[in-house]
Amino acid sequence: MGPARTTLAATGAAATAAWMAPALAPIAPAICAGFGVQRRLDRAAAAGAVALTFDDGPHPHGTVAVLDVLARYGARATFFLVGEQVARDPGLAREIAAAGHGIALHGHRHRNLLRVGPRALAADLDQAAALIEAATEELVSRYRPPYGIFSPAGLAIARRRGWTPTLWSRWGRDWRRFATPERIAATATRDLGAGEVLLLHDADHYSAPGSWRRTVAALPLVLDAIAAEGLATVAI
Numbered sequence: 001m002g003p004a005r006t007t008l009a010a011t012g013a014a015a016t017a018a019w020m021a022p023a024l025a026p027i028a029p030a031i032c033a034g035f036g037v038q039r040r041l042d043r044a045a046a047a048g049a050v051a052l053t054f055d056d057g058p059h060p061h062g063t064v065a066v067l068d069v070l071a072r073y074g075a076r077a078t079f080f081l082v083g084e085q086v087a088r089d090p091g092l093a094r095e096i097a098a099a100g101h102g103i104a105l106h107g108h109r110h111r112n113l114l115r116v117g118p119r120a121l122a123a124d125l126d127q128a129a130a131l132i133e134a135a136t137e138e139l140v141s142r143y144r145p146p147y148g149i150f151s152p153a154g155l156a157i158a159r160r161r162g163w164t165p166t167l168w169s170r171w172g173r174d175w176r177r178f179a180t181p182e183r184i185a186a187t188a189t190r191d192l193g194a195g196e197v198l199l200l201h202d203a204d205h206y207s208a209p210g211s212w213r214r215t216v217a218a219l220p221l222v223l224d225a226i227a228a229e230g231l232a233t234v235a236i
């Protein structure tokens with residue numbers, strides 16, 4: 001390989017690495033910090049609290065059941081909503097907000113950002129934000145991408161619109177086919193401490209069919225574990 005080809009190869013490898021780097025944020029806390037992606041509560045909010053978050057809704061059964069459990073416990077959560085699902089049931093999105101929970105953005109279509117060009121992504125996010133804000137009468141202020149995978153374009157668009165890029169510090173892996181309520185709760189709350197951001201899913205639109213049922217069954221166990229640590233749940 002000649003010098004020119006070596007330079008081109010190196011340039012291509014560097015570009016690929018730069019494009020892929022934000023996608024590593026869910027598994028590399030240092031990358032989260034480097035790209036300014038929030039994965040834990042800030043110091044002021046973290047005192048005695050954890051943030052419980054739900055992705056992929058609203059769902060006509062899962063979201064309703066989750067809201068019932070949260071109401072029973074007097075708990076607050078944040079729902080990262082998908083625009084195409086809000087379009088199907090704007091009334092349910094409105095119910096989430098009316099119950100005092102946080103409202104956030106998860107995109108319009110549930111797609112890996114690395115496969116979406118900047119213009120298409122901007123259109124997708126703007127469409128979703130408009131639908132969510134119209135349904136809930138709440139301004140979107142946070143954005144979590146599908147699968148937790150950011151692209152450079154996704155981060156740039158979020159910042160231009162004033163949205164806080166947000167991931168999580170703990171999750172229940174509740175989207176999987178063979179997850180059990182007990183395992184979901186144990187995974188989400190192991191060594192739990194103040195400031196954690198927990199991720200669960202109130203919908204099965206993009207995961208194993210019926211997975212929301214196991215999440216709903218796990219939720220009381222999760223909330224009991226949070227209370228046992230003397231912590232409260234907060235919306236972000």
